[in-house]
Amino acid sequence: MANILRFRPNVPIEVSLAFPTGRRKQLGRPLLFTLTDGRVMFLPVTVADLIEHRHIQPRQSFFICRFKAGRGSLDQWRIWLPGETQPALPTEDAIRAHRIECQIEDLLLTRAIILEREREAPGAFGRILHALDGRLQFLGYREQPTLDRLAVDAQLKRIEQACILDSIQELDDAW
Secondary structure (H helix, E strand, C coil), rough: CCCCCCCCCCEEEEEEEEEEEEEECCCCCCCEEECCCCEEEEEEEEHHHHHHHCCCCCCCCEEEECCCCCCCCCCEEEEEEECCCCCCCCCCCHHHHHHHHHHHHHHHHHHHHHHHHHHHHHCCCCCHHHHHHHHHHHHCCCCCCCCCCCHHHHHHHHHHHHHHHHHHHHHHHHH
């Protein structure tokens, strides 16, 4: 099997493609690109589109970097040619601020779900709500949450999936 190029977060790598496009092994999966040095790399379709948009040709060197702002954040990919200015890497302060924003968003969504459950069983979730509010204040959040229904439903689904995965892990451990 070919040597697979692994992208470390925030580390630019210079590469050149052996062929103009990547190969799709399976619909919805990353594309496989062969490099001129014999390695291969797997890239999401959105990144393959960036390469195509830049009109990068086979054997033309370019830089590629996967930016990661923190745990739970989406990867952001940048592509640039030699001689171009490298896109700025996120600063530690920006990474920290992004992490706090993600934590606040998750807490607000969880709070909205618990408030919804609280209506079904008044008083059952008071301690949890108090703890969530304390954490939100600690993170610097001072406003009243305003959330849309889709965000609440998506968070509820993530929580339910996490509970299912935890239950499966407990069963595996028991066996």
